[in-house]
Amino acid sequence: MIQTPLKKAEVNHRLKNIDVLLDHGADIEKRGGHGNTALLYAGMMGEFIEAQHLLKKGADFTKIDIMGGTLAYSVHKANLKEGSEQYNAKEDVRKFLIEKGVFFPPEYPIEVRKRLKLLEFSGD
Numbered sequence: 001m002i003q004t005p006l007k008k009a010e011v012n013h014r015l016k017n018i019d020v021l022l023d024h025g026a027d028i029e030k031r032g033g034h035g036n037t038a039l040l041y042a043g044m045m046g047e048f049i050e051a052q053h054l055l056k057k058g059a060d061f062t063k064i065d066i067m068g069g070t071l072a073y074s075v076h077k078a079n080l081k082e083g084s085e086q087y088n089a090k091e092d093v094r095k096f097l098i099e100k101g102v103f104f105p106p107e108y109p110i111e112v113r114k115r116l117k118l119l120e121f122s123g124d
Helices: 005-011 015-023 038-044 048-056 071-077 085-099 109-120
Strands: none
Touching: 005 015, 015 048, 038 048, 038 071, 048 085, 071 085
C-alpha cells in the first residue's frame, strides 16, 4: 500500500513531524492507498488525537475514500475505552463535525457508494 510521508507521520503518532511536513509544503489532502488522506486514515485507525490535529491544520473532513468511508463514519463506529485520550479526542471530533453540519449517525459506506453512483449517472 502506498503511504504518503504525511500518512507515515500520522501512523507513527508524530504530531511534530506532521507540522514540519505541512510547514514545508506537504499536501494535507494527498491520497495514498485506498484513496485515504491522512485524516481519513487516522479516523479509520481510531487515532483521533491525530485526526483532531489534522483538522486543526485544515484537513478537509468531507473527503470520502474509494470504499465510501468518511471521517464521520469512523467516529461513529469507533469502539474506544470511555475516558481514554483517544475516546475524548473522538468526542471532540464528533462535536466539531456536528458544528460543521454533519449528521449522526452518518451514512454507511455502502450507502455513500450507492448515492455517489446515482449522482454520477444522473445525467447532470
